[in-house]
Amino acid sequence: MTKLLWGLAAVAFAYLGVCAVMFGMQRDFIYRPDTAPPDSVAMARLGFDQVRLDLPGGALPAVFFAAPQSRGRPLTVLVFHGNAIAAHRAVAKYQPLLAEGWGLALLEYPGYGGMPGTPEEQEIYRWARLAAVEVAQRSGGLGNVVLWGESLGAAVATALASEQAFAGVILEAPFTSVVDLARQRFPWLPVDALVLDRFDNIERIGQLKAPLLLLHGARDDVVPVEHGRRLLAAAPQPKRGVIYPAAGHNDLPRHGAMDEVLAFLREIQTTFR
Numbered sequence: 001m002t003k004l005l006w007g008l009a010a011v012a013f014a015y016l017g018v019c020a021v022m023f024g025m026q027r028d029f030i031y032r033p034d035t036a037p038p039d040s041v042a043m044a045r046l047g048f049d050q051v052r053l054d055l056p057g058g059a060l061p062a063v064f065f066a067a068p069q070s071r072g073r074p075l076t077v078l079v080f081h082g083n084a085i086a087a088h089r090a091v092a093k094y095q096p097l098l099a100e101g102w103g104l105a106l107l108e109y110p111g112y113g114g115m116p117g118t119p120e121e122q123e124i125y126r127w128a129r130l131a132a133v134e135v136a137q138r139s140g141g142l143g144n145v146v147l148w149g150e151s152l153g154a155a156v157a158t159a160l161a162s163e164q165a166f167a168g169v170i171l172e173a174p175f176t177s178v179v180d181l182a183r184q185r186f187p188w189l190p191v192d193a194l195v196l197d198r199f200d201n202i203e204r205i206g207q208l209k210a211p212l213l214l215l216h217g218a219r220d221d222v223v224p225v226e227h228g229r230r231l232l233a234a235a236p237q238p239k240r241g242v243i244y245p246a247a248g249h250n251d252l253p254r255h256g257a258m259d260e261v262l263a264f265l266r267e268i269q270t271t272f273r
Contacts (some may be wrong), residue, residue: 027120030152030178030197031083037114038064038088046091047098051105051138053130062115063131064088065138068103073269075167076103076139077146078132080153082250086113096258102265103139107131121197128156132164142166146265147210149174151223151249155199162207168268170261171214173249175223176202176230184224205235212239213264215257217247240264 040050043064050061064087068074077097081090087106097104109124110117117123136142146168149157154174161169175181177200179192212235216228225243232241244255 027118027197029182031111031119033109033111033119034084034086034089034113035111036086036089038086043088043091048091048104048106051131051134053127053134055127055130057116060115062108062127063134064091064106064108065135066098066104068101068139068144070101070269073144074103074140075144075146075265075269076105076135077148077170077265078105078107078135080107080128080147080149080156081109082151082153088113093253096262097265100262100265103135105131105135121199124156125159128160132160132166146170146268148172148261151175152199155201158201158204158208159199161210162204163209165209168211168213168264169208170264171212171228171231172252172257173216173220173223173228174201174214174231175199175227180227181223201231202234205231208235211264211268213260214239214241215252215260216241216243217249217252217255218243218245219247220249222249 047066048064051063051065052059053062068076079090079094081087087108090106094104107128108115109119110127111119132142132145136145139145142164143166145166147157147161147166148170149155150172151174154171157169157171158174160166178198179195179200182189182195214228214232214235216225218225228241228243232239242260244252244257247255
């Protein structure tokens with residue numbers, strides 16, 4: 001009996017040790033910062049100005065902004081990128097928006113793209129809220145700003161769109177929450193008790209105050225498509241969801257997602273106010 005108790009104790013201590021390691025490393029799983037700084041001259045040639053955010057540690061040029069050029073309502077798309085890319089590296093993806101004359105703003109996160117700091121949920125939200133204010137001032141108000149979040153960035157877009165009324169919100173490959181993702185990947189861990197940065201989209205999406213376009217790939221092996229389906233079902237109207245049967249996590253534009261986005265922007269410009 002004594003040997004059995006010692007064995008059980010050893011297993012328990014080992015398990016607690018693993019939990020402690022996973023707790024300490026969890027942000028390494030969530031964030032994969034691309035720390036390369038942007039080429040500001042190259043970005044300027046593409047039509048982007050750098051907008052500074054007034055943060056407690058000082059003003060930081062964390063937003064690239066290209067003003068809207070289209071006739072009529074001056075919509076600007078404010079982009080929140082995924083967890084493993086810097087904002088300036090994503091410009092090529094959004095070129096079709098610029099070609100149609102829509103405004104485009106790209107927010108950088110703390111710890112990414114040459115920015116100081118460490119990425120974590122509440123600090124990213126803080127930067128995103130400041131970015132929305134700055135972009136709105138340059139676009140005629142929040143009612144002319146469309147939020148577009150990809151994967152991790154979809155959680156940022158959902159958080160802001162649940163707080164204030166924007167022109168629209170685009171969620172690309174969104175997850176229901178980090179807790180749900182962690183539970184699927186580490187079913188043997190007490191993730192509800194361990195996760196710090198929860199990015200709880202399923203809790204917030206019912207409070208969206210803007211038309212929604214949700215895009216997901218049926219073959220997404222990073223964020224299973226069921227996450228997107230659950231979010232779409234929980235979101236208020238007006239909403240539209242498009243599931244691409246052959247798409248994965250990072251290739252939705254190759255399957256026609258940009259056409260859906262452009263159609264969504266045209267509809268917002270002419271229909272929703």
